[in-house]
Amino acid sequence: MLIPHRTPDAEETMLPPDYQRILAAVRQAAGPVMARQVGDALTIDVSVRSKLEPLRGKLVRLVDRGWLRKLPDGRFTTRL
Structure with missing residues (x-):
């Protein structure tokens, strides 16, 4: 499953x-939320x-592709 990198013209509907x-x-x-709260x-x-771990992996994948941010304390938030 391919998760596209976020670009200015990328729509959320491109995501699975x-x-x-x-x-x-x-x-x-x-x-900001922890993976457990998202779950x-x-x-x-x-x-x-x-x-929980597969969910955390998906959150990290969204961070890697620019859709989310991961804070130093391990919480996730939307990009600013």
Whole structure:
């Protein structure tokens, strides 16, 4: 699954549906969020590490492609 790099003309609709939901959950948060909070918002059982780690990987992939920012304390937020 290819996650495109964010460019000025890139639309969120270019992202796969799972990534669109993750991006929406981070955007709807009152501030920077941890992966566990995103999982809660998406109704993922975050008490199970095998469910939380793939979500964290997707968040990091969104950071790598420029869709999100990761703060030094490990929280995620939308790009400014």
